Amino acid sequence: MSTQARSLSPARPEPDGVPQAKSAQDGRVTPMMAQYIEIKAANPDSLLFYRMGDFYELFFEDAEIASQALGIVLTKRGKHQGQDIPMCGVPVERADDYLQRLIGLGHRVAVCEQTEDPAEAKKRGAKSVVRRDVVRLVTPGTITEDRLLDPGRANLFLAVARRRVSDSEWRYGLAAVDISTGRFTLGETDAAGLPAEIARFDPREILVPDSIHDDPELAAFWRETGAAITPLPREGLDPASAERRLKEFFGVATLDAFGTFDRAEIAAAGCALFYIEKTQIGSRPVLYPPSREEAGATLAIDAATRANLELTRTLSGERAGSLLAAIDCTVTPAGARLLGERLAGPLTDPDRIRDRQDSVAALCEDGALRDRLRRILKRSPDFARALSRLGLGRGGPRDLACLRDGLLAARDLGLELAIAPNLSRELAEAARTLQALDTSVADRLAALLADELPLQKRDGGFVRAGYDAGLDELRELQQDSRRFIAALQARYANETGCRTLRVKHNHMIGYFVEVPQNVGEDLLREPWKDVFVHRQTMAGAMRFSTVELGELESKIASAADRALKIELGLFEAMAQDLVAMSSDIAAAAQAMAVVDVTAALAELAMRLDWTRPAVDRSLSFRIAGGRHPVVEAALKREGQPFIANDADLSGKDAGHILLITGPNMGGKSTYLRQNALIVVLAQMGSFVPAKEARIGVVDRLFSRVGAADDLARGRSTFMVEMVETAAILNQATARSLLILDEIGRGTATFDGLSIAWAAVEHLHEVNRCRALFATHFHELTALAERLPRVSNATLKVTEWQGEVVFLHEVVPGAADRSYGLQVARLAGxxxxxxxxxxxxxxxxxxxxxxxxxxxxxxxxxxxxxxxxxEPAQTAAPDPLRQALESLDPDQMTPREALEALYRLKAQL
Incomplete structure (x- = not known):
């Protein structure tokens, strides 16, 4: 049996005194099982964690699913309608670990707690069941527990709504919410931009009203997003109901103070609040007023391009090896999340980009300031998420400590920035925000909290000695009792001869004696059965009570209960004060994240010799000495240099197309990707891996590099290639940047070449965009002779003593061969x-x-x-063949064979 989870023994009595579940022959069920069935019926789409003592139990199909998913023992408990009831359970104290695994597998969990004390239930009758109810629904997009969250990644859920603008056109409203930090963002897009926007937010869960979920044109899209899809009923999600819900939640009479929102955005926001109410069940998260993102404010990058460029994850789904992993020098979780957000949504406004660049440049120039800021930031924990847990009533003493340390770091950071000269506009704004924060509550927290803190507030002991005189007096009484407990444990151990006997306590059965099961069996017999009263049988252990222990418990209980009540009162008062400051604290947390990202990008630029790019509204694209940041880092670890290359796609009224030919393994794909990554870095406000860069703002970034079969949708590699190419040709504008590799190679030569040829012409004449077009169709290089904005480039290669040497250098011109055989030999x-x-x-x-x-x-x-x-009309006899056919080697002597060979040679 697993040591981390177990199933209750059918013979073990319930903690609340209810006998085991079983059915009579007439089909009746026990009160406990009737309660379970009723609660489960109200939550049919979730696994029900049903609290029973120190365990969450699962029954019926839920138990079978959880047992298989978690690798825990499946047992049974009584019967229901003549059938055994499958059952398994997990310890409450380890529930977070199991929740994480279940959520990761796509399950939803309804957490059902006991909402009254067992003693109160017994007052209603000996067989009364303790009241239980679901206190929250745990879904991928609504988790808040620190152990369940990735500290460097936002945990968003995304609500989608839409409105019709014409018979054939819809506008989609999006509401992105992270209840672990309070982030609430609204936006709008058209149908073509919906996939790119969802890919940018990268939500863990997507809420879709039935009307959208059931749309046959979108059904395949929802299946392929990779996020958990949660359909919602249509009722109550209309714009009018949504607006009313928003006003009630934020306590305002009008939404005008938050901005001007489209009807679809309001509907999406209302949908998000509806889901929060449904999942949090009475708990109100700390949510900040919704902010609106203007359409087109960020660089549009579709899901396929994000995957190809490996911006935040590699093609295998790992963070290591991605661009984000290569550039992440942040020192705080909030900074890491903001860096990922900026990388996912680079800007398209040159003025905003320059503001960010000014900040990075300032900290590049002042290395001493940068180092001081980073030292302070390293002391700052993830206090934005701690504040969210306090707001939801799930916080503990360590969350208070997290707020204490974060606020103290905010104070120090604000003081450091206050005396710093020549701050950029962005850093100056962060400084003002931090200096405006009232951090006196941090001093109160420092005085309140003890040095060693429990995980749960119900465990007590988190208030520092000397903070409250009444609490100190009660603790002295408890200390005397604990000494008596220790003495009693020693006496029982000596009398029974069991050195592993322990006196323990939990909140369900109070104090008890716990011994190994083999010793427990002896205590059930004379002379011990009148001294030790059996309470529970556990896996490998038994629990008992004694008269002495009961008397002692009653003496301790009063002092302990009063002491814990004082501590909980102090905790709640402090939590309320912090939640009341939530707007200011959130602003400070965001300001610190901005400083962290800025300092991290400056550190990166100085460490790797990156340069500040010029970003404007032209159609320029000139990169001098560009490098691939991820490949360069990998080569550097191996002690090898990276060959830098230039790129120029600049144009006045339209972009330039560079046709790239060259050998396999020559570096074409690396060259394509590095230029796209330089655009992403430049427009997120970072310096870039190049000697010099001038980039006219890119509105959309497209990539078609490599492809694979999509068997689930019945698509071949070539079909996938054509679908991606079609999306590019239909959506690219003059401001877009395209990187295309091997268009048309997935089909027959004539077909593929004709498609590639026509695609280049379309890009040149219709899309008029900047493009890097790599190909093995050397015939395409002839297009440079007839299309004025097309030119050729190739990857240099040389041969040395019969071996091919790839120089990875891009030069003007066209390749005449691909060196495929040499690569085949290298491949083995x-x-x-x-x-x-x-x-x-x-x-x-x-x-x-x-x-x-x-x-x-x-x-x-x-x-x-x-x-x-042409077929031969009259084939003349071949004398050499006739001579060979007349020979019979088996009948010839060696001398005759030699003479015949000379005669044949003479006929050549």
Whole structure:
């Protein structure tokens, strides 16, 4: 049996005195099981964690699902309608670990607690069941527990609503909420931009009204998002109801103070609040007034491009190896989340970008200030999330300590910035926010909290000695009692001969004696059965009470209860004071995150010799000495240099297209990706890995690099390639940047080449955007002769003593071969296969030279292929073949064979 979870023994009595669940022959159920069935019926889409003593129990199908998902023992408890009741359970003290695993697997959990004391239940009758009710629903987008959250990633849920603007067009409202920090963001987009916006937010859960969820045109999209999809009923989600819900939640008569919102945005916001009310069940999270993101304010990057560029996660789903991992030098969880947010949504306003760059530049120039700020920030815990838990009533003493340390760090950071010269506008605003924060509550927290803090407030002992005189007196009484408990434990251990006997306490059964099960069996018999009264049988242990222990408990209980009541009162008063300051504290937390990100990017720039890019509203794109930040870091760890390369796609009225040819493994994909990553870094406000960079703001970034089968949707690799290419050609504007690799290579040569050719023409004439187009169709290089904004570049390669050497250097011109056989040999193909391929290639090239067939498109030579030989009309006899056929080697002597060989040679 697992040591982390267990199932109750069918013979064990209930903590609340209810006998085990079983059904009579007429189908009746016990009161406890009737209560469970009623609560489960109200939460059919969630696993029900049903509190029974020190465990959360699961029954029926829930137990079977949890047992398999968590790897815990599945047992049974009585019968229901003639069938055994499957059951398993997890300890309350370890519930967070199991919740994390269940949520990670996509399950929802309803947490059902006992809402009254068992003693109160007994007053209603000996068989009365303790009242229980669901106190919260735990879903992927609504978790707040520190151990369940990724400290460096926002835990968003996203609500979606829509309004019709024409017979064929919808506008979608989005509400992104992170209840672990209070973030509440609204936005709007059209149907084409919806996938990119959802990819930018990267929510853990998406709330979709039935009308949208059931739309057949969107059904496949919801299946493929990767987030948990939660359908919601349509009732009460209309804009009017949503606006009323918003006003009531924030206590305002009008939403005008928050901004001007579209009807779809208001509907989405109302949907988000409805879900919060449904999942938090009476608890009110600390949410800040909604802020609106203007459409087009961030660089649009669709999900496929994000995956190809590996911005925040690699293609395998790992953070390590992503761009975010390569640039993350932040020292606080809030800073790490803000860095990820900025990387996911680079700006499109050059003025805002320059504000961020000014901040990075200021801390690049003042290294001493940067170091001092980072030392202070390292002391700051994740106090924004701690404040959220306090607001929801789930906080503990350690959350108070988190607020204490965070506020003290905020004070020190504000003082440091106050005396710093030449601050940028962004840093100066952060300084003002921090200096305006009333941090006197941090001093009160420091005086209140003890040095060693329990995890749960119900455990007590978190108030510092000397803070409250009445509490100190009660603690002295408890200390005397504890000494008596220790003496009693020693006496019982000596009398029974059990050295592992322990006197323990829990909130359900009070004080008890716990011994191993084999010793417990002896205590059930003479001479001990009149001294030790059996209470519980556990897995491997038994619990007993004694008359002495009961008398002692009654003496201790009064002092302990009064002491805990004082501590809880002090806790609640402090928590209320902090929640009342939530707006100021949240603003300070955000200001500290901004300082952290700025200092981290400055540290990165100085450490790696990155430069400040010029970002404007032109169509420029000039990169001198550009480098791939992730590949460069990997090579540096191996002691190898990275070959920097230039790129110029600048244009006045339209962008330039660079056709890139070159050998396999020459570095084309790296070159494509590095230029896209430089754009992302530049527009998020970072310095970039280049000697010099000038970038006209990019509105949309598209990537089609590599593809794979989508078997679930019945799509081949080529179909996936064409779908992505179609999206690019239909959406790219003159301000967009495209990186395209191997368009058309997934089908027959003529088909693929014609598609690639037409795509380049369309990009040049219709989209008029900046593009890097890598290809192995060398024939495409002829387009540079007829399209004025198309030019060629290639990756240099050389051969040394029969070996191919990739130089990874991009130069003007076109490649004439791909070195595929050399790469095949490096990949480990059998030597015989490589040699045979060489022979075939040589024959094909010779045939092409001897019998070329020219193909023209619009009078432009496209490519040459070997002409098929015409069938021979009258084939003349071959004398050499006739001579060979006349020989019989088995009948020839060695001398005759040698003479025959000379005769054959003479006929050549």
């Amino acid at each position: 193909l059998p030597v015989a296969v490589v040699e045979r391929a060489k022979t075939i290639l040589s024959e094909l090239e010779r045939s092409d030279r001897e019998n070329p067939k020219r193909v023209f498109v619009d009078d432009l030579p496209l490519f040459a292929v070997a002409a098929r030989p």
